[in-house]
Amino acid sequence: MGQAGRGVMSPLAIAVLALLDERPMHPYEMYQMLVARREDLLIKVRPGSLYHAVARLADDAMVAAEGTERAGNRPERTTYRITEAGRDALRGRIAELLGTPVREYPIFRLALAEAHSLPREQVVALLGERLGHLASELADLDALLDWTVQQAMPRRYCLVLEYIRTTLHAEFTWIEQFAAELGSGAVEWEEFDPVTGERIVACDSTEHDWPSREPPAAPRPRWAGSPVRG
Numbered sequence: 001m002g003q004a005g006r007g008v009m010s011p012l013a014i015a016v017l018a019l020l021d022e023r024p025m026h027p028y029e030m031y032q033m034l035v036a037r038r039e040d041l042l043i044k045v046r047p048g049s050l051y052h053a054v055a056r057l058a059d060d061a062m063v064a065a066e067g068t069e070r071a072g073n074r075p076e077r078t079t080y081r082i083t084e085a086g087r088d089a090l091r092g093r094i095a096e097l098l099g100t101p102v103r104e105y106p107i108f109r110l111a112l113a114e115a116h117s118l119p120r121e122q123v124v125a126l127l128g129e130r131l132g133h134l135a136s137e138l139a140d141l142d143a144l145l146d147w148t149v150q151q152a153m154p155r156r157y158c159l160v161l162e163y164i165r166t167t168l169h170a171e172f173t174w175i176e177q178f179a180a181e182l183g184s185g186a187v188e189w190e191e192f193d194p195v196t197g198e199r200i201v202a203c204d205s206t207e208h209d210w211p212s213r214e215p216p217a218a219p220r221p222r223w224a225g226s227p228v229r230g
Contacts, residue, residue, distance in 0.1 A: 009093045011043040012053045017062060017090040020082035024066050027054050028077060038144065041164060054080060062086030119192040120182060127179040134172045141165045 009017075019030050027050055034045045057063045063080045082090070115123050141161060148158045181187050191200040 009089065010053065012045075012049060013057055013062075014090065014093060015039055015043055016050065016053050016057060017082055017086050020063055020080060021087060021090060024079050024081040026069075026077040026079045027051050030054070038161075042160065057086065060085075062089055116190060119194075119197075120189040123189075124179050124183045127175050127182075131172060131175055131179070134168055134175070138165065138168055138172065141168070 015034060016030060019025060019033055025033070028047070031045065031047050031050050034040065034043075034050075039045060054063065058065065058080070061083055063086055064083050066079045066081045068076045068078050118126075141164060145158065145161055145165065148161070178187075182189065192198065193200055
């Protein structure tokens with residue numbers, strides 16, 4: 001049995017099933033719809049990988065060919081429909097992803113965790129560069145959200161755009177504040193030789209014996225010991 005049949009459904013497979021849950025389509029139409037709806041903000045959309053995803057779903061009986069059509073001299077296009085098994089799998093997977101957080105590993109978190117390997121000035125400059133990219137993305141999202149309002153698009157189809165904008169704005173705000181603190185010297189940072197780029201180790205500093213110390217206790221969550229409010 002294929003990957004989808006084992007309960008592991010790729011993001012592209014979810015998108016394909018969601019489209020077919022609306023109505024039968026052929027793969028090229030699915031591709032056009034995903035691009036038009038800016039699903040490329042959520043998943044990698046490529047014609048080849050989409051055709052492969054449809055074939056895998058067909059092997060797993062999640063979708064079924066409904067018929068073929070030919071327009072002029074173009075190759076025949078097969079239209080697919082979702083099966084009951086596919087609809088059940090789609091709804092089950094969406095419910096699982098909505099209710100259960102999945103640990104993801106964004107690469108920026110790793111870069112941030114290891115940023116101390118770079119000189120202060122370089123980190124400040126790089127974060128400023130990142131802020132420029134984020135500002136551009138936020139402007140694009142604002143334009144896209146304005147367009148959905150103009151088109152009177154039901155909000156249920158645009159929720160993910162609101163979520164992406166909110167999370168991007170939060171990232172922008174945090175990076176902007178941290179970069180300002182780092183640039184002002186408010187954040188302790190290791191020094192690097194401006195000529196050689198080598199890390200400068202202070203001989204009289206005791207900060208380098210931290211491996212032998214007990215780690216500090218984690219801060220107590222503000223909600224600890226308090227009743228959970230609905």
